[in-house]
Amino acid sequence: MNRIRESARSPEKLLDANLNQTGHLPEDTRSCKNVAVLGATGSIGTATIDVVNQLNRVDPEFRWHVCAASGHKNISLLAELASGLDLPPDRVVLSDRKSAHAFGEDEARIRSLGSRVDFGPEALISAASDASVDIVVAAIVGRAGLESTMAAVEAGKRVALANKETLVVAGPVVSRACQQSGAELLPIDSEHSAIFQCIQSSPCPPKKLILTASGGPFRNWTQAQMDVATPKSALAHPTWKMGPKITIDSATMINKALEVIEARWLFGLPAEAIEVVVHPQSIIHSMVEFEDSSVIAQLSPPDMRLPIQYALTYPRRLPCPSPDFDRTKPWDLTLEPADPERFPGLQLGFEVAAAGGTAGAVLNAANEEAVGLFLAGKIRFTDIVVGCQDVLRSHSHESDPALDRLLELDRWARKELRNRFKL
Ligand SMILES: NC(=O)c1ccc[n+]([C@@H]2O[C@H](COP(=O)([O-])OP(=O)(O)OC[C@H]3O[C@@H](n4cnc5c(N)ncnc54)[C@H](OP(=O)(O)O)[C@@H]3O)[C@@H](O)[C@H]2O)c1
Structure with missing residues (x-):
């Protein structure tokens, strides 16, 4: 039986590498924020779409656009989410190829919005690294989210990270890739x-x-x-x-x-x-x-x-x-x-x-x-x-x-x- 050995390497930190000297990310000059939501049909994904829709009502500085949204098997929710956005997505990805045969009417509904529809895990990687994307929300569950999160990191995006498993599996690899590309990794996990x-x-x-x-x-x-x-x-x-x-x-x-x-x-x-x-x-x-x-x-x-x-x-x-706290109650x-x-x-x-x-x-x-x-x-x-x-x-x-x-x-x-x- 092998004992797990203490790593000799000194701890690295991702968030420091992301921040400039004032502790803030560099000024943004674009007027629209293009957000790719990977895992849009999940709990974090749907909450993200809610946030983006609300930002369009309260943000005086930027127009927010879910430019890409992915689901794996939940075809009907994916179509519903795409149809409910203020601005239709440029691209919708169904990452599970096996579910494509059942897409039918839902796919037609998405295409009628003028959105492109792509299939398979490669399409996730392409959506995560597309030049038009400013922020990638990594909200796929489990190790399945690793390749697309890495693609976003390697492309130097701001990555809003819910998919903690990517860091658990490959923390040092992600850390090095962030340093090379200048990607900004910001945590979504409430504790982090x-x-x-x-x-x-x-x-x-x-x-x-x-x-x-x-x-x-x-x-x-x-x-x-x-x-x-x-x-x-x-x-x-x-x-x-x-x-x-x-x-x-x-x-x-x-x-x-x-x-x-x-x-x-x-x-x-x-x-x-x-x-x-x-x-x-x-x-x-x-x-x-x-x-x-x-x-x-x-x-x-x-x-x-x-x-x-x-x-x-x-x-x-x-x-x-x-919601706010209800401070009228103990x-x-x-x-x-x-x-x-x-x-x-x-x-x-x-x-x-x-x-x-x-x-x-x-x-x-x-x-x-x-x-x-x-x-x-x-x-x-x-x-x-x-x-x-x-x-x-x-x-x-x-x-x-x-x-x-x-x-x-x-x-x-x-x-x-x-x-x-x-x-
Ligand atoms: N939920 C939270 O409050 C919360 C809080 C902190 C961190 N997180 C983290 O956020 C991540 C997502 O959690 P969740 O609770 O939102 O999960 P979830 O509700 O189960 O949603 C998972 C998402 O990943 C997609 N997906 C599943 N398997 C996939 C695969 N093989 N390839 C590509 N996409 C796949 C699902 O698509 P379909 O549904 O279309 O199949 C869905 O969009 C996890 O890493 C979790 O630890 C979640």
């Missing part, structure tokens, strides 16, 4: 957006990053209850309405593990400078502690439209469709430590963030595969983390892999995970 906002309060570097976690639907469940948890109960998140994969990740707390890894790459702090606290109300989105022990937090009601908009309009702040903010006994998946995030190299690709692939098997009723809820631990510990860690090697290990880890359960 919060940290990004908090660190702007001081020119001094943070001492600790404190990620908050809702604790998910099983925060108060016993191990025995979790052993027999059904997909339906795991999908019932108490505070956030999200896609199925991240909702299950939230129930196992692997989502927080992935976010620890994401934070390590975005902010360049080592794993030991990152902490997780459980905050069931999901109002404090994360905190930063400075050298003098002062803690700065970002608060807002749980609604992804705020971090999405901030990534689009940064450094400007404009009215947002997310409200509680509870913080409690995470329970490593009942949620062992969280620890994997710290191990992988410290190890770097190939560990992220292996954890991510094992987890994606296990979540799929759990949702299909083939393994138990608690098998997800056990399977991830097993696969991670059986892989031979490499500290400086190229992207091809990471993708090879992604395939290996999925197979290995299935083998563990004889599937």
Whole structure:
């Protein structure tokens, strides 16, 4: 069994590389912002379209245009979204070729808007790197979003990143590509957006990053209850309405593990400078502690439209469709430590963030595969983390892999995970 080794490389940070010396992105001179929404039919994608439509009502400086939108299988929603935009998209991409045969009327509806329709994963890459695009919203779920996110990074775009799995799988590769192309990577994940906002309060570097976690639907469940948890109960998140994969990740707390890894790459702090606290109300989105022990937090009601908009309009702040606090009523903010006994998946995030190299690709692939098997009723809820631990510990860690090697290990880890359960 191979121990995951501590990476000898010093932590790199993505957000610093993105910012100019004033801490702000360079002035923009264009009057229209062309936004490509990859994963438009998902929870983040539809919220992004809502934000863009609203920006056109409140932004005095720019006209906002969803110039490209992609979906994978949800053809009817893709057509509905394209038809509902203030300005029709230039291009609509259906990334799942197998769904093309069922497109029919919906495809005709999109073409009647004057939009071009493209198919397959190559069309995603082309949409992400098209010269007309200013901002790419990377909102595809899982490792499937990696190639298009990389294409946007390599083309030097502003990338509003929801697809955390890209950084988990290939943090160092993305980091190098950002430095070469000048791409601006801005987080959509509410925790990382919060940290990004908090660190702007001081020119001094943070001492600790404190990620908050809702604790998910099983925060108060016993191990025995979790052993027999059904997909339906795991999908019932108490505070956030999200896609199925991240909702299950939230129930196992692997989502927080992935976010620890994401934070390590975005902010360049080592794993030991990152902490997780459980905050069931999901109002404090994360905190930063400075050298003098002062803690700065970002608060807002749980609604992804705020971090999405901030990534689009940064450094400007404009009215947002997310709700305000109702301060006429009493409200509680509870913080409690995470329970490593009942949620062992969280620890994997710290191990992988410290190890770097190939560990992220292996954890991510094992987890994606296990979540799929759990949702299909083939393994138990608690098998997800056990399977991830097993696969991670059986892989031979490499500290400086190229992207091809990471993708090879992604395939290996999925197979290995299935083998563990004889599937
Ligand atoms: N939801 C949230 O509140 C939230 C918060 C923070 C971060 N995130 C992150 O944002 C990303 C998206 O999450 P989500 O909750 O929006 O997921 P979701 O609702 O399940 O949507 C996923 C999107 O990806 C598309 N897609 C699925 N498989 C694909 C493939 N193989 N190739 C290309 N496109 C594919 C889907 O298309 P079809 O539906 O048309 O098949 C859909 O547009 C994830 O990385 C998640 O961790 C989400």
